[in-house]
Amino acid sequence: YTKPLANIREMKKLIILFILISKIGFGQDTKYLSENYEFKNGEIAYMFGNDVKLRDQPNAKSNVLALLKIGEQIEIMEKSDSTMKFDGIESPWYKVKTNDKVGFVLGSLISLDKATKGNLTYLVSLKKDGLKLFAKTRVLENGLDFKENISQLMTGEFSIKAVGNKGLENIKSIFKIDYLAESCGVNGGGIYLFYDGENLIKAIDYTQVADADAY
Structure with a gap:
């Protein structure tokens, strides 16, 4: 280099x-x-991860509704009570809306x-x-x-x-x-x-x- x-x-x-x-x-x-930042209901946010699975429930085993691209705009609907550890941080799942779909993504994958x-x-x-x-x-x-x-x-x-x-x-x-x-x-x-x-x-x-x- x-x-x-x-x-x-x-x-x-x-x-x-x-x-x-x-x-x-x-x-x-x-x-x-x-590390403790929480998205607010109604907040517009953007995906940090690429091809992030939008799921129908707040866990990593539920059905996949769509794949969200890096930078894709989403609207935060609410924070769920479910969490998952990702990259060393305990992160909540958020219910989000994107285009015509509503589902859940892990907070650590949102910018x-x-x-x-x-x-x-x-x-x-x-x-x-x-x-x-x-x-x-x-x-x-x-x-x-x-x-x-x-x-x-x-x-x-x-x-x-x-x-x-x-x-x-x-x-x-x-x-x-x-x-x-x-x-x-x-x-x-x-x-x-x-x-x-x-x-x-x-x-x-x-x-x-x-x-x-x-x-």
């Missing part, structure tokens, strides 16, 4: 400069995500949020290995083909945003995972992923102390 990020050091310098000068902003209606920039769509889900929490990020460009990045999170609550390349050569888009710093001494910061059209790569992973008085 040589081509896309040959100048990664220079890019890191530019991104760090960008962080210092004009931090990527998040609005007041920022959606914060976590926690969606971010778009131009013709790029970013989707995110979580996995857990012991106490370590990881963000799974997928980017779709013109269709169902996707690239994936899995990066460990330093905090349990975060938000996402997609922006342009900020003038970086060979980069199509920058995706930011923004850590929530809830109190003094809790790490804020985040992760920057670069998408170059072929790969989605973690370029920057930084933390910051929420309040200097924490020292």
